Amino acid sequence: MTVDTGAEAAFVLVPEAYTGDWVWERVAAALRRAGARVFCATLSGGRPSGSADLETLIEEVIRQVDAAGERVVLIGHGYGLLPALGAADRRRDRVIRVVHLDAAGLPEDGDSALDVLPALPRPVSGTAEVPPPTREEWHRLGSTEGLTPAVLDQLAARALPQSAATFTQPLRLSESAARIPRTGVLCPADGATIDRLRWMASLGDPRLSLLTEPGNTFLELATGHWPMLSEPELLAKALRQAAAGEGESLALPPGHVPHHLRPFVLQVPDRPRERMEHVDLYLPDAQEGRPAVVFVHGGPLPAGIRPTPRDWPTFTGYAALAARLGAVGVTLDHRLHAPGDLARAAEDVSAAVDLVRAHPKVDADRVALWFFSGCGPLAAPWLSAPPPWLRCLAANYPLLEPLPGHGTDGDRFRPAAAVRGAGDLPVVLTRVGLEDPVLDATVERFLDAAGECGAEVEVIAAPHCRHGFETLDHTAEARAAVREALGRVLGRLGV
Template structure:
């Protein structure tokens, strides 16, 4: 018999699993919905020492007391941290880990780094020992989509929410590596921005942690609901949990690009000499030879990216390459690390970009009346504000293989970040859009919608095509075609800058 140990996200307890647990038991399995110290009906038991380690020890003790043949540990949101910790200590007893709408943590990670609400991340940084208050009524979507939750269940979620002990979020996860080979299933909630398609995109072009998802031990399911499937789709969740325990699920395969390294660690396709680079806060300026002032191109990365990702975007070969390339062409190349760490961070990233632009325009070596903004990938939604209300000094908006609207399931991204809605609505700058011919369909759809809207509204858009290029072709496709496309795109932007 299979026993499912069910651990929920922040502010909640075992009660959220009631209906899913009942379905599992009706199917012949055992189910153990868990309320850990300081959560659910055990909220009064929290003390100054309650932390992640407390919860790991409790789960380990629970696993020790289960006599069923197979133990499947299920973690939702924060709940995956103690689940992985307990699995690490009882790897020989755990048959599978199941993550519900949550990325698997690594050793040394603290759950605070994956908190989707930026205000709470700031609160934890300022007051690391203070319990975190639950969201106010109506604000739960800041922690994940509430799509599909019946009104009565949502009211109960708000009513029974308990403060989260700070130590559970700030203590780093300590692992020995014993559970590193355990079978793992990811249950992705499409209405919260998670999907199998997005995993495949991340594996193909993302940081190294995503490549592990191609290992045979990983399987994936996708549910068309929000972040709380145990409340919005308990029957479907129970069915998927049973299938996960049986080893079913979608297998993600490695991209056939011939690269063993993650794409963001590959070299830039142009060999450019290192030139003068100045760092001011989150902004780097790549300076050309000769006297100024010169026009500037601000290169804007996508995300979300992990807070501890190294190298950061501006120190990656990709943006060093673009910054140096701009400088070699006689303009100031600007790169920055904006804080798009979660889907809810687009407003913060937009503010970071606006501040970076003002800093650059104020520099005496920069011609503040000739600025271009160049967006990449999921940085594309940040172009919406600039297309809606373009300043006179913005001479060009460029975008490479961009998302011109939030991707499928990104309902938590504010509606303001939709370039497809703002292009052509104001007398703005021309757009240079570079398309990858072998792009992932979810990106292609947003680009085609953008081009249709631009044509209908009479916007000035030049399209540069890389017919045989993939997403991030400057790294994964270092071909003569790709080099020609990069050069053509740069020339098009420089022409709009009047340089």
């Protein structure tokens, strides 16, 4: 794959759902001041409202590409990436690079927008149009960080309904579409960072393997989902950088050992384990029923990764250590493969808990649940109505509310709302100092809510540790944090 310099390339800008070419006005002006030619797709297709489908929008983008000339950089914002990719595939002789602008998911042949963008609403059966979000609902598409109230008012006032078929019709791509160079421009306020994508690539996510190829690059803009409205000058600069092939690569060096597969921070002797369905139990030496600690891995994680999380050193290390100290340590696999899978993953966790409590070597009345990283929202149902056998709930560097644009509304998976029902359930929270600010802000909001209702939260501070410190930071502070957190949880179980 060759990297084009981007010299004299024209830009074709494809907007997010419900919007039009007007969102690009300030970015287009900045690009033109820098000497670029700019073309903006409207995504209306010139058809009556409700009659367009994805093919209609692809045709509109193709018209803009043809008008732009022989060398085109094609930018798709959010949903706009789908028609952008469709047009790029059919104009491979003209499009030198596709820019994914804060576009969740990586559409492949046969995917519809609903398959890769969980924030989009499902069209009501029999309706031709999907109404735009209200002013209070725009965060569902992505973070509104950086938007002033006046700009948010304008966004809501100018939005138009989207034809339902533009969301449901599958995208068709040829195999050669993968050879078009890509640049991702990420907006970390939505939770997407280069470091996180690189980690996801290290998991073997097949949808990210394409983006690790030479010539594909990534940039970050410190703002929300609407950089053309919040930071138009910075976005214009980033698009010029993308056109020149600048940015970081996701490629991993030869022999790279992914962070999650590095050794556990403590040396723990191996323990016998019993495997049942999607659950492993690490058993202590005692013969009588012992309390159990259920360790719930984070996510979303791609389906099919090997080894699965219950065999990762962090979880086998914690579980074996718990067993060595006299409790049953439990690891499990759940199906949090996409942001919209929280309900399914919650069912998996509940089923695992039932399996554990029914085991003859487990004291069913003394169980703790311990949540890690992106599975933090799964703690909410247990906080809102703790059963009497749940003696402690723990969380390490957790995400404690669904991120904007991830398609989850209501309070079912929002621990800050659920903690009002926690009563006297003790919570042990390990908070790392070198955390992603977006994740740490959710922890801060949870702690504020817990303080307001008087919930019992014990915070273990690890100021010099990173997210996933159990395999990343082999330091005295990391070892102390593991010992202290496990000691407090086991103490609540009477171990």
